[in-house]
Amino acid sequence: MDWMLIAELAVNGVFVGLMYALVSLGMVLIYKTSGIANLAQGAIAMTGGYVAWVLLAGLGAPVWLAIPGALVGMFAFGMLIERVALRRMIGQPVIMTIMLTLGIEIMLRGLLPGVFGASVKRLDIGIPQAPLFVADLLINRATLIGGGISLVLIVASLIFFNSRFGVVMRAVADDQTASWSVGIRVERAIAVAWGLGAVAATAAGILWGSTQGVDWSLSLLLIKALAIAILGGLDSIGGVLIAGVIVGVAESLATGVVDPLVGGGTRDIVAAVIILATLLFKPHGLFGREHIERV
Amino acid sequence: MALLSLNNIEVAYDQVFLAVRGVSIEVPERGLVALLGANGAGKSTVLKSISGLLKPERGAVNRGEITFDGRSILAIDPPDRVRLGIVHVLEGRRVFGHLTPRENLIAAATMHRDRGHVSALIDRMFQTFPRLAERAKAKAGYLSGGEQQMLAIARALMTEPRLLMLDEPSLGLAPFLVDEIFDIIRAINERDGVAVLLVEQNATAALEIAHSGYLIENGRILMGGTADVLRSNPDVADAYLGGHQKVDYHAVKHYRRRKRWLA
Numbered sequence: 105m106d107w108m109l110i111a112e113l114a115v116n117g118v119f120v121g122l123m124y125a126l127v128s129l130g131m132v133l134i135y136k137t138s139g140i141a142n143l144a145q146g147a148i149a150m151t152g153g154y155v156a157w158v159l160l161a162g163l164g165a166p167v168w169l170a171i172p173g174a175l176v177g178m179f180a181f182g183m184l185i186e187r188v189a190l191r192r193m194i195g196q197p198v199i200m201t202i203m204l205t206l207g208i209e210i211m212l213r214g215l216l217p218g219v220f221g222a223s224v225k226r227l228d229i230g231i232p233q234a235p236l237f238v239a240d241l242l243i244n245r246a247t248l249i250g251g252g253i254s255l256v257l258i259v260a261s262l263i264f265f266n267s268r269f270g271v272v273m274r275a276v277a278d279d280q281t282a283s284w285s286v287g288i289r290v291e292r293a294i295a296v297a298w299g300l301g302a303v304a305a306t307a308a309g310i311l312w313g314s315t316q317g318v319d320w321s322l323s324l325l326l327i328k329a330l331a332i333a334i335l336g337g338l339d340s341i342g343g344v345l346i347a348g349v350i351v352g353v354a355e356s357l358a359t360g361v362v363d364p365l366v367g368g369g370t371r372d373i374v375a376a377v378i379i380l381a382t383l384l385f386k387p388h389g390l391f392g393r394e395h396i397e398r399v
Numbered sequence: 400m401a402l403l404s405l406n407n408i409e410v411a412y413d414q415v416f417l418a419v420r421g422v423s424i425e426v427p428e429r430g431l432v433a434l435l436g437a438n439g440a441g442k443s444t445v446l447k448s449i450s451g452l453l454k455p456e457r458g459a460v461n462r463g464e465i466t467f468d469g470r471s472i473l474a475i476d477p478p479d480r481v482r483l484g485i486v487h488v489l490e491g492r493r494v495f496g497h498l499t500p501r502e503n504l505i506a507a508a509t510m511h512r513d514r515g516h517v518s519a520l521i522d523r524m525f526q527t528f529p530r531l532a533e534r535a536k537a538k539a540g541y542l543s544g545g546e547q548q549m550l551a552i553a554r555a556l557m558t559e560p561r562l563l564m565l566d567e568p569s570l571g572l573a574p575f576l577v578d579e580i581f582d583i584i585r586a587i588n589e590r591d592g593v594a595v596l597l598v599e600q601n602a603t604a605a606l607e608i609a610h611s612g613y614l615i616e617n618g619r620i621l622m623g624g625t626a627d628v629l630r631s632n633p634d635v636a637d638a639y640l641g642g643h644q645k646v647d648y649h650a651v652k653h654y655r656r657r658k659r660w661l662a
Contacts, residue, residue, distance in 0.1 A: 195455070268505060268514075275495045275506035281455055282493040286507035287481030287558050393497060 112241045113360040114353050119244070119251030121352015125344045126254040126308040127329035128336070129261060130301030136265075136339045137273045137297035140198065144185070144205040145305050146326025147212035152178045152306025153313035153322050154216050157225045167229050171310060175303050182302025186295045209326065217320045224317035231314055250311035255345075257307060261300070262341050273297060277339070328355075331375035335382045337389025347390060351378060400469065401425040402594050403449065403485075403562055408463030410441075410448050412456065418444040419618045422463075426562060431588045431595045433609035433626070435602045435639060441618040442598040443490055446564050449596075450487035451477035467562070482510050484561030490598075491570065492547040496540025500531045500550050503539050507557040517557075524553040527583070545576040552583065556593075563587065564596045569604060577601065581608050602639040606630050614639075 127149050134142045155177055159170035185208065193201045231250075236243045264270045276283045276293045283290050309322055316322075332351050336343025351374065358370040382389060403426040410419040419441040426432045436442050447453045448460050449467075454477075465472055472480055495503050504524055508517045525532035528549045534542060539550055548568055555563060565584065569577040585608045588595045599605035606612060606626045613623040614635060622632070629635050 195457070268517075271498065271502045271505045272509055274498055274502070278495040278497055279493055281452060282489055282495065283506070284452060284455070284477040285450060285481075285487045285489055285493075286554055287478045287486075287510050288506065289478045289509070 108240060109360060110357065112243075113356045115241055116244055116247060117353035117356025118349050119247040119352070120356060121332075121348040121350065122251035122254040122258075122345075123247060123308060123311055124325065124328040124352060125332055125348025126257060126304055126311070127325045128333040128344050128348065129254075129258055129341065130304035130308075131329055131333045132336070132339060132341055132344050133261065133304065134297050134301045135333070136277050136341075138190075138294045139277060140190070140201050140205070141333075141338065142205050142298075142301060143202060143326065143330075144208040144212065145301070145329055146323035147209040148178070148182065148185075148302050149305040149309035149312070149325050150318070150320060150322035151181065151212055151216060152302070152309035153227060153318040154220060154225075155306070156229075156310045156313065157227050157318045158220075160227065160229070161225065171229065174310065175306055178302045178306040179299040182298040182300070183295045185302075186298040190294070190298070191291060209323065213320050213323050222319065224319045225313075227310065227313040227318050229310065229314045246311075246315045250315070253307065253311065254348075257304060258341060258345050261304075265341065269296075327372075327375050331378045331382075333389075334379055335389055337392030339393050340389070340391035343389060343391030351375060354378065402428045402430070403467050403596070404465075405445070405449070406464045406466070408445075408448060408465060409461050410444050410453065410458055411461050412453075412458040414459070417618065418458070419448070422615070422618070422620050424613050424620065424623070426594050426596050429588070429592045429594055431585070431608060431610045432597065433602075433605040433612035434596065434598045434615060435600075435605060435612055435629075436615035437600065440615045442615055443566055444618075445615070446487055446566050446596070446598055449480075449564060450485060451475065451480050452487060452489075478509075481558050481560075484559075485564070486555040486558045486560040486562070487564045488551050488555045488566060488568065490566040492544070492551045494539040494542070494547050494550050494554070496538065498539055499536055500539055500542070500553075501535050503550055503554050504557050507554045510558060520557055520559070524556060527556075527586075528553050545572050545580070548572065548576075548580055549583070552580075552587075556587070560593060562594045562596065564598070566598045567600060568597070569599065569601045577604055581605075584608060602635070606640075 127145055131142050131145050134140060152174055156170055156174040159165045159173050160167065165173065189204055189208065190201065193204060231246050234245060236245045236248060265274060272288055273293050276288060276290050280290050308325065312322055312325065328351060332344060332347045335350065336347035355371055355374045358374050362370045405422055405424050408419065408422050411417050422445055434442050434445065444458065447458065449465060453459060460473055467483060467485060472483065495506060498506065501521065504521050505517065508520065511517050530546055531550055531553060534546065539547065542550065568580050572580065581604055584595060584597065587593050597605055597609060606629055609626045611625045612629045614621045
């Protein structure tokens with residue numbers, strides 16, 4: 105066994121995992137405020153990638169303008185989804201709302217490649233592709249930068265949830281009626297959560313789009329994001345961080361170590377196995393919020 | 400003129416179930432009014448119609464008028480009613496269990512833009528409720544029932560209300576805690592001049608602090624008057640205050656006493 109190879113796989117896995125975690129960060133933001141698991145997160149990441157591509161390649165905007173433009177536009181898009189679709193579902197069973205988000209996912213997956221063509225779009229945001237050598241480890245520069253940006257965004261949202269507005273959003277997650285009774289504008293808090301969720305997804309969509317190109321397969325990030333969110337506990341941002349690293353490293357090791365033995369294809373199984381194992385053995389995830397019950 | 404007045408309101412859930420019919424009550428400025436009645440009489444429904452919280456339960460005011468400070472509030476949504484000065488402490492406390500007491504108070508201060516003002520309010524709440532200050536770092540879900548009730552009241556006061564509506568603040572509390580909570584309610588009313596509308600099943604405790612009261616049964620107001628009048632009414636005494644004199648159970652006749660409610 106080549107220990108250098110394993111170390112290299114693990115290090116790259118950490119950064120890839122952080123980039124996955126960015127997608128599930130959006131799911132956690134939305135779950136924390138409204139209690140709804142957003143299954144449209146993968147397609148929203150893909151949409152973000154397409155928007156950035158349109159601004160960069162289609163309209164010829166410079167990178168420093170195109171990326172903030174895409175983030176702002178997708179913030180509005182997230183709030184629009186909440187306003188147009190989710191708000192009508194207030195008072196309906198949760199399963200209907202979750203099915204609705206899944207429907208949005210499927211619709212976007214079909215709609216955007218239909219409009220812009222199914223070919224892979226190149227998204228160049230100026231990250232050099234040349235690999236980086238640290239000691240003897242070969243590190244993918246794009247995932248290193250992507251992972252770093254993800255880490256910054258995840259930590260930023262941790263800080264955000266302790267700010268005044270963040271406290272209000274947590275209050276909404278706890279008890280919507282009680283929030284109304286003390287004058288919190290519940291709908292607005294949920295809309296902002298959707299906006300921020302879409303921003304996190306877009307950041308992930310742009311980072312992944314710059315490494316593998318923009319096409320419908322970006323929306324497959326949903327499965328990884330779901331695995332991370334479930335393992336981390338759906339409502340814990342710290343959990344996303346750690347679960348993201350676990351999933352990233354596990355995938356990376358599976359590709360490097362198990363693939364040669366079984367002939368490949370284990371990468372996509374890892375996420376599914378993690379979802380299954382978490383739900384079987386620790387349904388609240390590693391850091392899921394305990395259900396407080398006074399006796 | 401009355402601060403809050405309900406004029407002949409009718410509330411139905413799901414457009415079908417009539418919970419409250421023809422209720423008219425008034426709360427004067429700086430008044431402390433009790434709304435008494437048994438389970439299911441419609442007390443909580445009246446409070447929800449005032450705070451606007453009927454909507455999540457698919458209830459609606461079908462008829463009548465609610466005015467606060469001279470203006471009709473039926474078309475205003477709940478967060479804006481809070482900004483007018485109406486706050487509703489829900490039955491069963493409903494604190495934000497995963498937030499600390501301090502965060503509970505911060506969450507209720509969305510209407511105040513000035514940070515300094517918010518922290519001054521929080522300090523004032525911790526002075527009024529020293530038990531909360533002691534447990535400022537614990538999650539609110541792990542506080543005792545009495546502490547949670549104090550937190551729920553403090554959280555409502557963060558909105559700087561002109562009318563504080565309390566739904567069964569004595570629910571599930573030990574008698575000495577009930578006294579403590581009611582003392583606090585009286586203090587808020589007298590010191591800060593906040594009008595209070597108090598819904599209670601514990602009629603004895605409520606009539607001790609209230610200036611006036613209403614009796615509600617089956618969604619109708621049966622009688623209203625000053626606290627003294629209600630206390631001295633023999634029907635109220637029998638049905639809600641546990642009777643005034645000892646009853647000789649040998650002499651009790653087993654037919655149901657008709658309530659005539661002659662006020």
